[in-house]
Amino acid sequence: MTTTRTLQVVGGRLHYEVRGSGPLLLLMGSPMDAAAFGPLADALAEDRTVVTHDPRGISGSVLDDPGQDSTPELRADDVAALLDALNAESADVFGSSGGAVTGLALVARHPGRVRTLVAHEPPLLTLLPDAAAQLAASDDIVETFHREGVGAAWGKFMTNAGFDVGDDGPAGPPGEPSEQDLANSVRFFAHELRDTVRHVPDTAALKAGADRVVVGVGEASTALITHATSTALAERLGTPPAPFPGDHGGFIGQPKEFAERLRQVLTS
Template structure:
């Protein structure tokens, strides 16, 4: 299967994205996960979809003009709208996981007619939780720990706070020991410039409910121990919709991409 790589020059970032397959357009997005993390899922979907994956701004091959710029869901949403423009596409289905789900929610709020169906898989919307103040303090502590003690110490606190057991494959950043320099750089950017803006995003529920985009909240069948389970349930309750169950946990699309793709197809077809 042919995968083509493209670069889109915007005023503040050079975005790298990939296109594979044929059929209805589907954007698959993460944050901070890059295009490569979604390649198995994209391959599984490409038989009946044109799948677009990308490196979010400041991550991997998407290089910022100002490396100190913070990443926000709104900026990342505008990036996806720009990718749609570059593709000459009026709209697309969107699958967003973790921080990418938050990006998708911002995309629907800011560019509602660009999205047909958004599947928001486990968005870490900590502000929706009853213990939001405690969650906020934990995020601040992770970021302070990163600046003071480094990536490894911050990552350990992140894993514990999110509910991951050591070695879980569903974590949104890889363990920072004995990994490529790019993974370490992406992890550092996550803590320094992305984590706070993503977790403090408050979705515009009225805009999400107003349409015309359909919003589906996805939850992993094995995610009950994670904070993103609670945030996903909270979002679905605000939207007044049922959640859609996907295989695995937070990173279920990595563990069993074919089965995950089958469920995603069914959810998209229901729209």
């Protein structure tokens, strides 16, 4: 059974969902919402209390000021508030993509609240040898959004990320995107992407702020820019990256296999 709740946070209201019973595990993305983690959460709820949420400004999590930018630090503070609402001193955390960056900020800003953080493919462009060029490309994606709209921006984003988009552009889900999909995309390009990819992880704080930080990489992600950023972070932390099924969105395509691998990592 899934319980849906809301929480007042600084500057807005957070939508979150609770499943299962057992040790607390938070799953998070950015801009991915709670629904994207539903199948993975269901698979993990057999032996965990699994909490998912919509990041601020995304789907059911509304802001008092819709024009406010979403930074990893603000999102991390939201997660700390969520832990307080759950009466939880600490939890295991799985964050994917921008959610992994949120998790890194959470460990640094709120030490002791995270037992194990699994940071799956954080897009930390600042760690790359060609960081300046990659950040310029990210800025160009945002400018493309403002100039040409969501579709053109996603096309550039997917290409720069390393996905094989083919001659017809990036593949998407069947049918037209919903109004909420479009609104989330607008939010992502206008108020979230820049600050997420510019985050600079505090290595010392990460090593001190959690029992363990594990960097996850998709077994099929070798051509993606997030494979390079994840490898760079793992090198800074002095720990080998942990392989996971699939690519950047492996938890969506292979939720049961991904859940089993996540259990292994959390208990190893």
